[in-house]
Amino acid sequence: MGEIGEFVDYFRDRFTKLSDMLRNRNVSFRPIESMSRRTTGLAEGREEVSLIGMVSDIQTSKNGHRMIEIEDTTGTFRTMVLKKNKDLFDQAMKVMLDEVVGLTGTLSDDGNLLFINNIMWPEIPVRNSIELGEPGSTGLAVLISDIHIGSDTFLEHEWLKFLDWLNGGTNNENIGSVNVGDIKYLIVAGDLVDGIGIYPDQERELAILDVYDQYCKAAEYFNQVPEHIKVIISPGNHDVVRQAEPQPALPDKIKKMFRTDVVFVGNPAVVSMDGVHTLIYHGRSIDDLIGALPGMKYEDPAKPMIEMLKRRHLSPIYGSKVSIAPERTDHLVINKIPDILHCGHVHTVGCTNYRGVRIVNSGTWQSQTEFQRRMNLQPIPARAAVVNLGSRDTKIISFQ
Numbered sequence: 113m114g115e116i117g118e119f120v121d122y123f124r125d126r127f128t129k130l131s132d133m134l135r136n137r138n139v140s141f142r143p144i145e146s147m148s149r150r151t152t153g154l155a156e157g158r159e160e161v162s163l164i165g166m167v168s169d170i171q172t173s174k175n176g177h178r179m180i181e182i183e184d185t186t187g188t189f190r191t192m193v194l195k196k197n198k199d200l201f202d203q204a205m206k207v208m209l210d211e212v213v214g215l216t217g218t219l220s221d222d223g224n225l226l227f228i229n230n231i232m233w234p235e236i237p238v239r240n241s242i243e244l245g246e247p248g249s250t251g252l253a254v255l256i257s258d259i260h261i262g263s264d265t266f267l268e269h270e271w272l273k274f275l276d277w278l279n280g281g282t283n284n285e286n287i288g289s290v291n292v293g294d295i296k297y298l299i300v301a302g303d304l305v306d307g308i309g310i311y312p313d314q315e316r317e318l319a320i321l322d323v324y325d326q327y328c329k330a331a332e333y334f335n336q337v338p339e340h341i342k343v344i345i346s347p348g349n350h351d352v353v354r355q356a357e358p359q360p361a362l363p364d365k366i367k368k369m370f371r372t373d374v375v376f377v378g379n380p381a382v383v384s385m386d387g388v389h390t391l392i393y394h395g396r397s398i399d400d401l402i403g404a405l406p407g408m409k410y411e412d413p414a415k416p417m418i419e420m421l422k423r424r425h426l427s428p429i430y431g432s433k434v435s436i437a438p439e440r441t442d443h444l445v446i447n448k449i450p451d452i453l454h455c456g457h458v459h460t461v462g463c464t465n466y467r468g469v470r471i472v473n474s475g476t477w478q479s480q481t482e483f484q485r486r487m488n489l490q491p492i493p494a495r496a497a498v499v500n501l502g503s504r505d506t507k508i509i510s511f512q
């Protein structure tokens with residue numbers, strides 16, 4: 113648990129970075145403090161006012177209007193979206209606590225309330241092909257996640273088929289009609305193993321009871337990946353690192369079990385695959401986004417990933433399922449726009465393109481667990497996403 117001062121620094125950093133992105137628009141935003149020095153809205157002839165703030169409270173009024181309170185470093189202000197403005201109201205339903213938004217509107221007669229007529233998110237700009245750059249890279253990258261080695265629902269048969277395919281095994285050479293010799297990278301977006309003590313009575317569902325034995329087994333598998341493929345491993349909430357995000361890379365004791373050329377990164381992590389800027393994030397916040405936003409569901413994990421990009425933040429809601437370490441800088445802000453955003457965590461597959469960013473959620477290598485059965489969640493296991501680093505075209509290949 114961090115000191116209060118560290119949380120203040122953390123939120124200040126989040127606010128500064130995200131508000132700077134909003135300030136790139138052609139809108140003149142005012143500090144909230146200046147609102148108290150002004151005369152009433154009526155006296156100023158109802159001119160438009162724009163504010164940037166971190167969302168500190170959201171309520172629905174008894175008449176069904178959406179009340180959004182925002183905060184900047186100088187004060188707080190109440191704003192409202194009227195129910196009758198259907199499209200805007202739908203957008204207001206997507207505003208979440210702790211995110212940073214820009215709001216334009218007109219003031220109430222007493223000057224204490226802003227009636228919103230436009231909501232702005234930090235967003236990814238729409239870019240043309242010149243701005244997106246030439247596809248300079250060649251080769252393929254394979255994206256996977258949530259292998260859960262050590263679980264009794266880990267799909268070893270399918271996993272061995274995958275390893276054989278990577279090795280150009282003749283039994284599986286036609287899978288996905290991919291030239292496996294072109295594969296240059298293999299990325300794991302967390303949950304390499306099932307771990308221990310992650311949820312109550314987990315030991316009843318484990319095939320390997322010791323977490324180090326689970327990693328030993330993982331190392332044995334990954335050491336079979338052909339040496340021309342660069343393996344990059346990022347942790348998830350089942351791995352043996354702190355749960356609070358950002359998570360560090362796996363510890364040395366585990367790294368030593370693997371071939372020396374395997375690269376261990378934190379969660380989130382940014383890697384460059386031949387110049388293709390790739391943001392790897394396990395994706396625990398997808399639970400929060402699905403819970404908070406209308407129209408989101410586990411079957412379609414690409415949608416909440418688009419919301420991360422719109423908000424330029426991997427985990428916009430603070431203090432829900434994701435615990436965030438109070439570091440001085442917010443490492444979950446999406447500073448540089450990635451070429452690829454790769455997540456896992458939800459055990460379902462999603463693949464789409466958003467404003468030039470290739471979005472992939474790579475599913476799992478574990479069949480339905482007891483917990484998922486109770487929650488009625490249907491996993492999509494034994495999949496690998498194969499991304500062409502030049503065109504970013506992506507194929508989802510099944511090993512089932």
Ligand SMILES: [Fe+2]
Nearest residue numbers: 258303350457
């Ligand atoms: Fe997982």
